[in-house]
Amino acid sequence: MRKVQDYYFARAKKENYPARSVFKLEEAWQKYGFLKSGQRVLDLGCHPGSWSLYAAGIVGSRGVVVGVDRQETNLPGQKGHAEIYWLCYDVYDDELVGRLKKQWPGFQVVLSDMAPRTTGSRYADHQQSMRLVRRALEIAALLLHENGTFYCKAFQGGDFPAVVRECKSMFRKVKVVKPDSSRRESREVFILGQGFQPRRHGRKQENP
Template identity: 55%
Template sequence: MRKINDYYAKKAKKDKYPARSIYKLEEVQQKYKFLSRSDSVLDLGCYPGSWSLFASEVVGPKGIVVGVDLQQADQAPRPGGSPIHWLCQDIMAPEMVVEVRKFRPAFRVLISDLAPKTTGNRWSDSQQSLNLVRKTLALAEELLLDKGHYICKVFQGEDFPEFVNRMKELFGMVKVLKPKSSRTESREVFVLGMDYRKTGPERELQQE
């Protein structure tokens, strides 16, 4: 497995991406095509910028990418890519939504490679990961366009099935994925939700 990891690390360097995580997103995109030309994309936890760079290339010059992270990213988009707007913001802060909406009131795609600082305690790490992805899912409910798409990274734990079930309530299709470039020993998986239901039966009942 170490050889595979080295392969993707070297490939990222050769392809001039700041991190090997780009190939996880690329693999999912090749199969499910959740990113399209001219899309608006919000990237939560964007640093150091590989996912935003890839999304920019896919959506092209008529699209837009907004990347948010506590650390300031500064990668320039590739030739032919969309503009990328880097925001140094905390996704937990209400003002983050205000800042993001200065670029678009809502987005076609929300992507997130967010992960907590790991402690080595699997239970604790998975709980912290789920807390982060629950927040990104809540932001997806607030910021995604109808029929939009969402992908996040999560460390599997005992509450993971509950998270997947919640996604199934919100999206027309949900897939749990383990890209080839992920480490075999890692508990990380990626959850893809496609065709967001902006107004669903459950929420219509709540409004009545």
């Protein structure tokens, strides 16, 4: 397994991404095709920036990527890629959603690679992961356009099936994805929700 991880680390470095986590997004996009030219993408827990950089390359110059993290991130974009706006916020900050709504009229994709600082307690780490997933879902419910996509990291455990059910109440299709680039022994998986249905939350669809 170490050889596999060394491969992804070396590949990320060669392709100028700050972390090998980029391939956990790339694998899902290549299989499910949820990133498209011209989209607006919100990347929660964006630091150190690999997912935002990758998404910017896919959505292109007509798209927009907004990366949010409580750690400051400020990487230069690339010619022909989407402009990236780096916002330094905690996702629980009450001002965050208002700032996003004021500046951008919603998003077609919400990504989240957020993870808790592990404590060594599987139960505590799982609970904190579920809290982050639910916060990402709350933000997605407020900002996603109809038929939008949600792709979010989660640690499996006792409450995981309940969170998947919550996703199924919001999206037409929900899959649990385990990328090859994720450590085999890790409880890390990704929830992919496609076909967001805002009316299920009593939210009127806004113009894109």
